[in-house]
Amino acid sequence: MTPTQLRAFTSVVRLGSVKAAAAELGVTEAAVSLHVAHLRKELEDRLFVPTASGLAFTPGGLRLASRAVEILGLQDRTVREVSQAGDGRRLLRLATSSLFAEHAAPGLIELFAGRADDLDVELSVRQPAQLPGLLAARTVDLAVGPALTQVPDFLVHQPFLTYEVVTVVGPRHPLAGRTLTAAQVRDQRWLLGPSAAGDQGAIPGLLRRLGVPEAQQSIFQSDAAAVEETRRGEGLSLALRFAVAADLAAGRLALVEGSALRASGTWAALALPAHSRPPAAAELWRFITSPRATQAMIRGAGVRVGRFRPSVHVTLWS
CATH class of the missing domain: 1.10.10.10 (Winged helix-like DNA-binding domain superfamily/Winged helix DNA-binding domain)
Incomplete structure (x- = not known):
């Protein structure tokens, strides 16, 4: 065979x-x-x-x-x-959802990789539904995506960070600061990041509950680009509260309130059982729940308006 x-x-x-x-x-x-x-x-x-x-x-x-x-x-x-032994370096292959890759991965990877001079981290951005298969095929060593309600038998699952999704507009938008229902915003123009195009996670779930037609959705190459357009335009955007906190405080963005216009989500790590994990994946599995890692993810630089290509690792978009 x-x-x-x-x-x-x-x-x-x-x-x-x-x-x-x-x-x-x-x-x-x-x-x-x-x-x-x-x-x-x-x-x-x-x-x-x-x-x-x-x-x-x-x-x-x-x-x-x-x-x-x-x-x-x-x-x-x-x-x-064998390849790593030849050049004296280790490689950690990490696959994540686009939302985590944009907002939390930069700070996490910079801090984690900075602790070891011989470690390279390769990040691939995938749809959440693909993550179990990538781990099963040993294509990646560890994955991060929306927390699962049902975990495949061959994987272990570790939720580690909860976040809030809020609806924002530019400060001069007529809906700024108002409390609205789903029906009042459904047919507005929505400016969204790539995570909105998926099937799993807090943002796709919120859009489905709102019933926003696809014709009203404009998908940008990153959440940062969508938020930047929101500051200047007339659309609404969905954003992580910690990612736009500074813009809200400075008046560059405003909230649109309403129970239908916010949601919470949780990121979780997925991996094979401990005996099947490479050492670097086992180290990140332990590190990702630490207070230092949480602060790095929330306070990290994140991504700017362009494509996400931080210098500390290779990023593969797919």
Whole structure:
């Protein structure tokens, strides 16, 4: 059996279909089916069969899935550790939602990476729904996104920071300082950051509860850009209270009040069990709940109006 075959099979197991696995891997369904066929022949086990309710796995298929994840993870970890040993550096691969990446990751990573001269942190910005799969495939070492109500069995989950989302406008906007209902703001122009385009998290949830039509939403490349446009224009924006506190205090922004116009959210760390984590991921797992980390996330520089590319690490937007 080959790593390519195992990777195809684990994707089928995790996603529940050959079609979904092919889409994730960027190959044809025929290629995935061929890899699975080779495994079936070599192991003399059907591994799974299609049913009206989805795929039904044999006991051997489930055992292979569990072992394949371990094998692939060990392969990726070995390649990474050999490479790091060659240049004397460690790499921590962190995947987060866009909201966390913009507002809290800069301060956290600057403080955490600054404690070790041999550590590089690679940050990739992903949709929250992708995070469990990235961890399962050992593509990343640790993930941060909206707290989950249901955690996959193969992951551990650690909520660590609660935030408040508020509705803001420019100081001369006619709605500034008013207390309004959802119906009164639903058809206004909304200026939003990239997190509004997702399905999970406090901001998408608030927009759904308000019933804001997509035609009234303008999505900017960052929350900072959306807020900057809000200061100058006639739209409403959703922002983290700690991120706009200085603008509110200085009168550069104003709140629009109302129970329907605010929400709270919680960020949580996701990782594989402790015995499967690289040392750097285990260190960040412990550090992220500390008071120093909380202060760094809330008081960090955050992102400016342009794209988020802080100097302390590589950022991969996807």
